[in-house]
C-alpha cells in the first residue's frame with residue numbers, strides 16, 4: 001500500500017448550538033492523500049467540502065478523530081501545504097511580486113533567495129512582466145494566476161484548491177485548468193499531490209485521478225473511486241460521458257439511510273443521523289419544477305441529466321434542487337442518469353395552472369412532512385395561525401441555523417404556491433391562506 005502524505009482517521013466536525021444539541025457537519029471519515037494523485041472532492045452545497053478541506057490542511061481542528069502528516073499528528077508536524085481560494089484572497093495593497101513573496105517572507109526566507117524563487121514562479125505561471133501591478137489592475141484570470149503563484153512559491157507537497165476556477169469565465173477557467181494540468185504532468189512543480197474541491201463534475205472528471213463525492217446532512221463519503229481515463233481526456237468521448245453520468249446519478253439518488261449512528265466523543269449524543277424524520281427540502285421554486293416538467297414532456301418524458309444541465313447551461317447545484325424537488329413530489333424519477341417523468345408529472349405538465357396547483361398541493365401534503373405538519377397545526381389552532389418559532393425549534397434539532405431558515409423559506413414558498421397556507425411576515429406566523437387576506441380588509445375599510 002502506498003504511504004500517505006496526509007491521512008485522516010475518523011475525523012468529524014460538529015458545531016455547538018445554543019441548545020444542548022450540536023450539528024454534525026462531517027460524520028466520521030477516513031481519507032488518505034497519497035503522492036502522484038489529483039483528488040477531486042465533489043458534493044452539493046453545504047455537504048462540508050470546505051470543512052473537510054480545512055481539517056485536512058490543519059486550518060481547522062476536527063471535533064474528533066485525527067489528521068496525520070506523514071504519520072505524525074498535524075499538531076506536532078511541520079506541514080508543507082498551501083491553498084488556492086475561489087476568491088483569490090490577495091492583499092490589495094501589495095503588488096503581484098509582494099503578494100507572491102509574502103509566504104516566503106513569513107517563513108523567514110532570506111531576501112535574495114525569496115526574490116529568485118518568486119520571479120521563477122511568476123514566470124512559470126505566466127505572470128512575467130506583471131510584477132509591479134496591483135491586484136485591482138488585473139483581470140480575474142490574472143488574479144487567480146497570482147493566487148496559484150503564491151500557493152506554489154512555497155513548493156507545497158500538497159496543493160489544496162477550493163473552487164479555484166469557479167469565479168472565472170468559462171474560457172479563462174479552461175485555460176488555467178489545462179495550464180495547471182501541464183505543470184503537474186510535466187513535473188514543472190515539485191507538488192506531490194493536489195486536492196481540488198469543486199462543484200463542477202466535468203472539471204473533476206477532466207483533472208482528477210480519484211474522485212470523492214460527499215453527501216450531506218451530515219457530510220459523508222457517498223462514493224470514492226479512481227478515474228481510469230488517460231490524459232488528455234476527451235470530453236466528448238463515451239467513457240468521459242459515462243463517468244459524468246455516473247456522478248450525476250450518485251448526486252441525484254435520494255438520500256440513503258446513513259450506515260451507522262456516530263456515537264463518539266465526550267459522551268454527547270451526536271445528532272446527525274438521528275432525526276431523519278425531516279427530509280431536507282430542496283431549495284427549488286415551484287416555477288422551476290414546472291419548467292423542468294414541461295421541458296421533460298417536450299422530450300418524450302425523458303432527459304439525460306448530463307445533457308439537460310448542458311443544454312440549459314445550468315450548474316449542477318442549480319439543477320439538482322429542482323430535480324430533487326420534482327422527485328420528492330413524485331413528478332419524476334432518476335434512473336440510469338436520466339430524469340424520467342412520472343404519469344403524475346406528465347399530468348402536471350399538461351395541465352392548466354389551477355390544476356397544477358392542485359396536483360402540487362396533493363403531492364406536497366402526501367410527501368412533505370413539514371408542509372403536512374404546518375397545515376395540521378394551522379387547522380388545530382382556534383385562531384388558525386401558528387408561530388414560525390414552533391417549527392424553527394423542531395427543524396433546529398436537525399439542521400444548522402442557516403439551513404433551518406432556508407428550510408422555512410422554502411416551505412413558505414411551496415405552501416404559498418400550493419395555497420396550503422400563507423405567511424404573515426410581520427408577526428412571523430403561518431396563517432390560513434384566506435386569513436391573511438381577511439385581516440387586510442378591516443385595515444382597508446378603516447382607511448377609507
Ligand SMILES: Nc1ncnc2c1ncn2[C@@H]1O[C@H](COP(=O)(O)OP(=O)(O)OP(=O)(O)O)[C@@H](O)[C@H]1O
Pocket residue numbers: 015023025043044045046047048049050051052400402403
Ligand atoms: N461555524 C459554523 N457553525 C455552524 N455550522 C457551520 C459552521 N461552519 C459551517 N457550518 C455548516 O457546515 C455545513 C458545511 O459547510 P461547508 O462550507 O463546508 O460546505 P460546502 O460543501 O463547502 O458548501 P459550498 O459548496 O456551498 O461551499 C453547512 O451546512 C454550514 O452551514
